[in-house]
Every structure is written in C-alpha cells, then in structure tokens.
Amino acid sequence: MGQPEEREGGAAAHSELPPGQRLQRGWPVTHYGPVPKFRPERWEFRVFGATADGEKQCWNHEEFTALPYTSVVGDLHCVTKFSMLGSEWGGIPARTVLELAPPAPAVTHVMVWAEYGFSSNLRLADFASERTIFATHKDGEPLTAEHGFPLRLVVPHLYAWKGPKWVRGVEYMTADRRGFWEERGYHNVGDPWKEQRYSYQEEPGDGPEL
Ligand SMILES: Nc1nc2c(c(=O)[nH]1)N[C@H]1C(S)=C(S)[C@@H](COP(=O)(O)O)O[C@H]1N2
Numbered sequence: 001m002g003q004p005e006e007r008e009g010g011a012a013a014h015s016e017l018p019p020g021q022r023l024q025r026g027w028p029v030t031h032y033g034p035v036p037k038f039r040p041e042r043w044e045f046r047v048f049g050a051t052a053d054g055e056k057q058c059w060n061h062e063e064f065t066a067l068p069y070t071s072v073v074g075d076l077h078c079v080t081k082f083s084m085l086g087s088e089w090g091g092i093p094a095r096t097v098l099e100l101a102p103p104a105p106a107v108t109h110v111m112v113w114a115e116y117g118f119s120s121n122l123r124l125a126d127f128a129s130e131r132t133i134f135a136t137h138k139d140g141e142p143l144t145a146e147h148g149f150p151l152r153l154v155v156p157h158l159y160a161w162k163g164p165k166w167v168r169g170v171e172y173m174t175a176d177r178r179g180f181w182e183e184r185g186y187h188n189v190g191d192p193w194k195e196q197r198y199s200y201q202e203e204p205g206d207g208p209e210l
Pocket residue numbers: 027028029030031032033077078079114115118146147148160161162163164165166
C-alpha cells in the first residue's frame with residue numbers, strides 16, 4: 001500500500017481517517033449471513049425500476065465483466081470503526097451502468113441489491129460519484145468469495161455497508177427507501193466524515209420517516 005502522498009483518486013479522495021475510525025492491518029471480513037456460492041450460469045446483473053425507457057436491462061457474468069475496466073483508489077470505512085485506506089479497486093464504474101441503462105429523469109435514489117436479498121440505498125448523486133465502482137478486483141487481485149466475488153460495490157466516501165458484496169443489480173427509485181442496514185438502525189446517508197453512523201442521528205431530509 002502506498003504512502004498517503006502517493007495516493008490519488010480525484011478531488012474527493014481522502015488519505016486521512018474519518019473521526020472515530022482506526023487503521024486496520026490486513027482486511028477483515030464483515031457481513032451478515034453466509035457467503036453465497038457463485039454459479040456463473042445463474043448469475044445476472046439486472047437494472048430495473050424507473051429506467052429511462054421503462055425496460056429492464058440484464059447482463060450475464062461474461063457480458064458484465066467484459067464492460068470497460070477501470071480502477072479507482074478508495075478507502076473502506078466500517079461503521080464498527082476499522083478503516084482501510086488507499087486500496088485500488090478495479091472493475092466497472094457505476095457511471096458506466098448509468099450510461100448504458102440510463103435512469104428516468106425522476107430518479108433520485110437507487111437500491112443496490114445483492115444475493116439473499118441484502119440491499120443498500122444510495123442517493124443518485126452518491127451512486128453517480130466518479131469513484132463509485134462495481135469492483136471485481138482489489139489491488140490487482142480478483143476478489144475472494146468472502147470479500148464479495150464476483151462483484152461488490154465500493155462507495156469510498158460512505159461507510160462500507162453502503163457497498164454490498166455479491167451484488168446482483170440496481171433498482172432506480174423515484175423516492176427513497178431504506179435498505180437492509182438502514183432499516184436496522186444505521187444512518188440513511190452514512191457519511192463517515194460527519195460520523196453518520198446511526199439512524200437516531202438523522203436530521204430532517206436525511207431519510208424517509210422511521
Ligand atoms: N451482501 C453484503 N454486503 C455487505 C455487507 C453485508 O452484510 N452483506 N456488510 C457490509 C459491511 S458492514 C462492510 S464493513 C463491508 C465489509 O467488506 P469486507 O468484508 O470485504 O471487508 O461489506 C459490506 N457489504
């Protein structure tokens with residue numbers, strides 16, 4: 001891993017720890033439930049909900065991983081207080097998905113869906129951030145099963161629960177709705193720089209009524 005001054009990643013990149021976080025050596029595994037088995041023949045990535053043309057869009061594994069590959073540098077901040085700084089995430093930027101399957105003009109939020117019904121909601125602007133990426137690789141190595149293989153979302157500027165592992169699709173929404181952890185006491189927005197950890201900290205406008 002590079003020194004902070006070697007890192008790059010655009011204007012929004014941070015090379016410091018958000019308040020209340022500590023650096024983690026290695027890469028712990030954090031998730032709820034079992035690690036799903038990858039079955040390539042049954043895997044598809046689906047974009048649905050309020051698309052511009054009203055149609056769903058699906059890619060199988062071969063098609064999705066053939067989309068243009070990019071890498072971004074980004075941090076991972078778990079709300080349980082460990083952070084990993086400056087990883088290089090390789091994969092398909094969320095913006096590519098937005099370009100290939102454009103949302104209707106009324107879309108304000110997305111729900112990112114993963115195996116077993118895990119989900120996380122994001123404001124469209126957070127999803128459209130230039131560093132939000134559907135990652136297949138970290139630091140040049142393919143993801144392992146427990147870290148989300150074959151695909152996970154990484155949203156470096158938000159707490160890491162906003163990045164589902166084993167992601168399978170995106171739902172475009174014209175109103176906000178809470179995802180898995182957001183329904184279970186975690187903050188609807190999840191900005192680590194503002195320590196938006198829990199839903200009781202939410203202010204009017206941060207999320208749907210609880
Ligand atoms: N599908 C799924 N993705 C998930 C989670 C989960 O419970 N299920 N947990 C999130 C949380 S809280 C964190 S901190 C990161 C951890 O990623 P890692 O295990 O690769 O470190 O995954 C996120 N993605």
